[in-house]
Amino acid sequence: MMKSWTARPQLVTMGVVLIALATSVMIRASQVEPRVASEVEPTTYAIQGARIVTLAGRPIERGTVVISDGRIAAVGADAPIPTGAEVIEAEGLQVYPGLFDAISSLGLTEIGAVAATNDETELGDFNPQLLAAQAVHPASEHIPVARASGLTHALSVPGIGESSLVPGQASAIHLAGWTIEEMLLSRTAALVVNWPTYRLTSSGPPNFSRRSRSFAEAKKEHDEKIRQLSEWLDQARHYGAAVEKGSRDRISPDRKLEALVPVTRGELPVLVNADRVREIKEAVDFCEKQKLRMILAGGADAYKLTDLLASKKIPVVLGPIQALPSSEDEPYDIRYTTPAVLHKAGVLFALGTFNSSDSRTLPYEIGNAVSYGLPWEAALAAITKAPAEIFGVADTVGTVEVGKLGNIIVTDGDPLEIQTVVKYLFVNGRLTALDNRHLRLYEQYRARPKPATK
């Protein structure tokens, strides 16, 4: 609601900018090959006079950012403005790297209660071959809503936190585009593993009511799942080796094993969802033995294991800050202080919303952690640079540096503050509309018929 209201002036500004520049675009069209014949948008922008928070060195108090053909072409106090560039006067405004929701279900689910709009999970315990990128819906209403808060890309994660052991692979996506190909930032960013928990209740025949069961029984199921996981990994190693030896025609292709091969070689990290101390320790042990690159997701108890996570260099993607402690005796603010604790211990961490409709709250969630001891720079990094490093896309996004993709935002203030308005947002170097469903609903109901007064 608040967001919709603050986003309003952007439309007007943008409209003016676009109309005013129609002619220069046409001139430029002869110089630069347009992406689409009918497209009339510029490919070079110069954001002038803004404070630039690059997250690569000290902020530039007053400088220029040049974006050209999708990438950042120049950053600096005196960066020259190329001819034909679309100049954005950003006096008093601030430039930041675009924000990155490190774990979301953007594009995979629209309305939880409407089954036809959910494409997050598949049946079965073991589906490493499923790829979020294949399911992402580019026209999801949640994507423009997230953009209005300054998000330019996100990790789209299938089935995290569900009961399936390996629900699929996560993809990093740009939060703008007509097609999934256009949106792809990283097709395969991580393999998702929901670490087995000890479930002391189960439901099933005869009457499907909840039943309690012994720890021994729960442990048996837990151990069996882990055994299966290592068995799959062993098979994938054999499969990978066999394929490498060139006997391709004698091996029947197996999409599941194929998906696992880069994991066994340490090329693709595993995003392990675990919250409790015991499960996190088990996962760390397992990944070490199997030589997997582990990223911890969730990590409610991560604050108790900072030494382990720091020494093993295991990055963490925390869940939402505005959540309850996991037990009634934990400090009430444990979720708020956890990012500061991890930061102090030198654990690389990012923040994820684990959601589609909540992506818009990402900067404000981490903003709350700043009030509980997390340095502001670290908070900003947790939703920009850190997730880029964690998911292997640091060479393309995460900072405002020459050569990186033009995923940046121009705001009128601190993006972690809820009052701040995102004035311009670039995805893949393209100025992207900030219109969204929330804003439309705001306009619609603001214009509702009102009873005559007096």
Added chain:
Amino acid sequence: MGIVRWVLPILCLGLLRVAVPAAAPPPYYAIRDARIVPVTGPVIERGTIVLSDGLITAVGTSVTVPPEAEVIDGTGLTVYPGLIDALTTIGLPDTEPPQAATDAPGGPPPQATPSPGGPRRPASRGPEDRPGSTPWQRAADNLDTDDRRIVRWRSAGFTTAVVASGRGIFPGQASVVNLAGERPGDMVVASSVALPVSLQPQRRSAGRSAGFPSSLMGVLAYVHQVFLDTQHATRVAEAYAKAPRGQKRPEYDRTVDALAQVLADGRLVLLPATNRTETLRMLDFARELELRVALYGAHGAYEVADEIAAHKVPVLLSVKWPERPKDADPEADESLRVLRLRDRAPSTPAALTKANVKFAFYSDGLETPTDVLTNLRRALDAGLARDAALRAFTRDAAEIFGLDDRLGSLETGKIANVLVTDGDLFDEKTTVKLVFVDGQKFEPVAEPTRPDEKPTTSEVDGDAQGGRP
């Protein structure tokens, strides 16, 4: 009478039944030179007690032993009143209604005891359907003399139990029974002494919803409404009885009718409460509805003992102290609240004694009487005096249920429920030598091997308020 005396043995022979009277022991006993703990008076270090035809006829140091009595040398033995288990299902057939099974082809035949609410009917939609209510049932009418727990409990010195079904919100009236008897009727001391109320929401069973009430607030509202209905119906019935003519006749409602009778007879209403909140809620409830109540469960009563005392409400204290489930997750995060209750529950009896709250112990589903005494020792370790513990198992239990003129002490004229041990009752090494129930002598039967462990799967209860009787 003469004819009956002749006819009865013949009938028995005719039925090829081994008649008991042939082997009936003399109903006169005297235990001599024993240490006698009458509970209501000072301990008699060396005295004699005479049991005649089911009653205690003499207790003291200089007692004449009737010539027909079987004399038992009590040297080195201690005589106590028989123990009372103040709330249990001993002697009741398993009334768990396997609701799915009544429909299942080839399933067990329906129980003679109707499940709460009678035969299967649609899930209740509101208080007017009287869900889980069978207050007209009396435990005394459903006794099963073959329940193996009877012998097990008796062998440990329990001679009396307050029995009540645990099924439903108003499961029926509690009865006091002696733990011996050929026929159910032989066992009954008082057919109705109390009305247990459970605040368990209706459970969901296969294929059908729980029906109203399925939440704690629903149960509380229901119980409240039923008592209001009962009080109103009583007034209406009185007015109608005075002048039926010209008045619409009052509606017949089996639940309300039974409850009205129970209240008119001044029976105790038993309300569950574990922690402070639940206790205060039940005390308020009792005061508002002007009910004579006892609280049961009461593990957390140590923190509200003074409030309970101020309300002059007695307590039935479960000795099934809360414990970590045997097959729980060894690394489960247990809350301080749970740990505190687990740690402090055994100190409740001492706290109640200090606050002058009258209380009795009950076994609350513990599987053996050995468990009961083992658990009781934890209360002794937590500061409960032995004489207070003994009172809680005898006189105070009898008094709470209004039977202290018959049970609970070794006094002339009381029912001959007597326990003979070779030492202090609460010492671990002490063994039970003899038990008399209604003046009949029983040798303790060796504790059978522990019943098999319960299956690992069991229904998960919702948020429970208090234990179930």
